[in-house]
Amino acid sequence: MSQATDVISKAVEDKADSLQELSGKIWSHPELFFEEKFAHDTLTEFLEKNGFEVERKYKVDTAFKAVFRQGSGGANIGLICEYDALPDIGHACGHNLIAESGAAAAIGLKAALEASPATSGTVTLLGTPAEEGGGGKILLINAGAFADIDVCLMVHPAAMNMMATGCLSYMAGNVVFTGKAAHASAAPWDGINALDAVVNAYTALSTLRQQIHTNWRINVIITEGGVKPNIIPEKAALAFSLRAPTDKELAVLKGKLADIVKAAALATGCEVDLQFAVDDRIAYYSNMIPNKQLVERYRQHWLSFGPADSTITPDHFWASTDMGNVSLEVPSIQPTFNIGTAADVHTRDFTETTNQPKAHAATRCVSKAMAAVGWDVLTDSALLKEIRESFQQQLASLNE
Ligand SMILES: [Zn+2]
Ligand SMILES: [Zn+2]
Known part of the structure; x- marks a missing residue:
C-alpha cells in the first residue's frame, strides 16, 4: 500500500513541470462553455504523449476520453477534467487546475498499475466541457459515458479544504x-x-x-x-x-x-x-451526494501527502455543479481544496491565484490523493462493495 502511494507521488512530482505548463496554457487561453477547443486539443495531446488511449471529441465536440487499461477485468476508476472559463474574468473557477488534477491523478494511478503488473483495472479520464452553464456532464451521462465507470473522482479549487462538499x-x-x-x-x-x-x-x-x-x-x-x-x-x-x-x-x-x-x-x-430551462443545453444540475467511503479514503490520503494547508472546513452546501448529476449515477466525490488564497471562486483575485506555483503544488497534492483512492478501489473488492452499498442507501434516502 505505502509502496503504491510512493509510486503515485513520484510519478506526479516527476511530471510537475509539464503539468504546470499544461495548466498554464489553459489558464492563458480561457474559453467559454462548449468553445473549449484549445483546452481539448492541448489536453488530448498531452495525455496521448503520456501513454493514454485518447478518444477526441468524445460524444460532445469539446469532450474527450483518455483510457489506460491493464489486464482484463478489475474496476474502472473515473477521473474528471473540467476546463471551461468565465466571461471577462477568465479561469476564476480554476478549471485549469481541475484539468491539471485529472491529468495528474490519471498519470499517478497509471504508474501504480504499471508498477504492479498482476493488478487489473482501468483508468478512465473524461474531459467534461461546459460546467459553467451547459451541463457537459449531463450530455455525457445521457450518451452513456459513465455507464461502465465504477467510481468517479474529481476535486475543485477553492479558498478552503472541504471533504464532503455539498452542492445544491x-x-x-x-x-x-x-x-x-x-x-x-x-x-x-x-x-x-x-x-x-x-x-x-x-x-x-x-x-x-x-x-x-x-x-x-x-x-x-x-x-x-x-x-x-x-x-x-x-x-x-x-x-x-x-x-x-x-x-x-x-x-x-x-x-x-x-x-x-x-x-x-x-x-x-x-x-x-x-x-x-430544463433542456440539455441549459443548466439543470442535481445535488451532489458525496460517497462516504470515498470521502474518508480521500481525507486520509490527502493528509498523508502533506498539503500546505491541512485545515478542514466543516461540510456545508457550496455551489451547484453538473458533477451532482454524476454523483447520482456513480459513487463520486468532489472535495474542494485550498489553493492558497482567501478569495472566493468567480473573483479576479481567484483567477490570479489559479496559475501560481502554490496552486499547482496544492493541485498535485489532491491529485495524488485521488490516485491513491483509485488504487484502494482497484485493489480492495470489499471496499468497492461497501461503496456501492452506501451509494444505494444514499440514493434511497433522497426519495424518502
Ligand atoms: Zn464556477
Ligand atoms: Zn467550477
Whole structure:
C-alpha cells in the first residue's frame, strides 16, 4: 500500500513541470462553455504523449476520453477534467487546475498499475466541457459515458479544504410578461404595465424567502423593464435561479415560483411566458451526494501527502455543479481544496491565484490523493462493495 502511494507521488512530482505548463496554457487561453477547443486539443495531446488511449471529441465536440487499461477485468476508476472559463474574468473557477488534477491523478494511478503488473483495472479520464452553464456532464451521462465507470473522482479549487462538499440542485429560467404600450401621460389607462408584473413577481419571490428552508435559494434579476418612462412598458422580463438540497425539494420551489408569476400576470392583466430551462443545453444540475467511503479514503490520503494547508472546513452546501448529476449515477466525490488564497471562486483575485506555483503544488497534492483512492478501489473488492452499498442507501434516502 505505502509502496503504491510512493509510486503515485513520484510519478506526479516527476511530471510537475509539464503539468504546470499544461495548466498554464489553459489558464492563458480561457474559453467559454462548449468553445473549449484549445483546452481539448492541448489536453488530448498531452495525455496521448503520456501513454493514454485518447478518444477526441468524445460524444460532445469539446469532450474527450483518455483510457489506460491493464489486464482484463478489475474496476474502472473515473477521473474528471473540467476546463471551461468565465466571461471577462477568465479561469476564476480554476478549471485549469481541475484539468491539471485529472491529468495528474490519471498519470499517478497509471504508474501504480504499471508498477504492479498482476493488478487489473482501468483508468478512465473524461474531459467534461461546459460546467459553467451547459451541463457537459449531463450530455455525457445521457450518451452513456459513465455507464461502465465504477467510481468517479474529481476535486475543485477553492479558498478552503472541504471533504464532503455539498452542492445544491439548481435550475435557471426566464419569465417574460407582455402587456400593452400606451402614452404614460395622455392615456395611461389604456396601457397594461408589464414592469408592474415583474415588480409584483420580484416582491412576492423576495417575501417568499421568509418561509423557505434555510438551504433553499431564490435569486432574481430584472433583465428588461421598459424603454422610456413616457411609454407604459409593454414588455418586461426577469431571470431567476432556484436551488435546494435535493431535486425533490427543488420541484416544490419551482411550483411556488410558477404560482407567483401567474399571480403577478393576473394582478396586472399581462400575459406571461415562463421558461424553465430544463433542456440539455441549459443548466439543470442535481445535488451532489458525496460517497462516504470515498470521502474518508480521500481525507486520509490527502493528509498523508502533506498539503500546505491541512485545515478542514466543516461540510456545508457550496455551489451547484453538473458533477451532482454524476454523483447520482456513480459513487463520486468532489472535495474542494485550498489553493492558497482567501478569495472566493468567480473573483479576479481567484483567477490570479489559479496559475501560481502554490496552486499547482496544492493541485498535485489532491491529485495524488485521488490516485491513491483509485488504487484502494482497484485493489480492495470489499471496499468497492461497501461503496456501492452506501451509494444505494444514499440514493434511497433522497426519495424518502
Ligand atoms: Zn464556477
Ligand atoms: Zn467550477
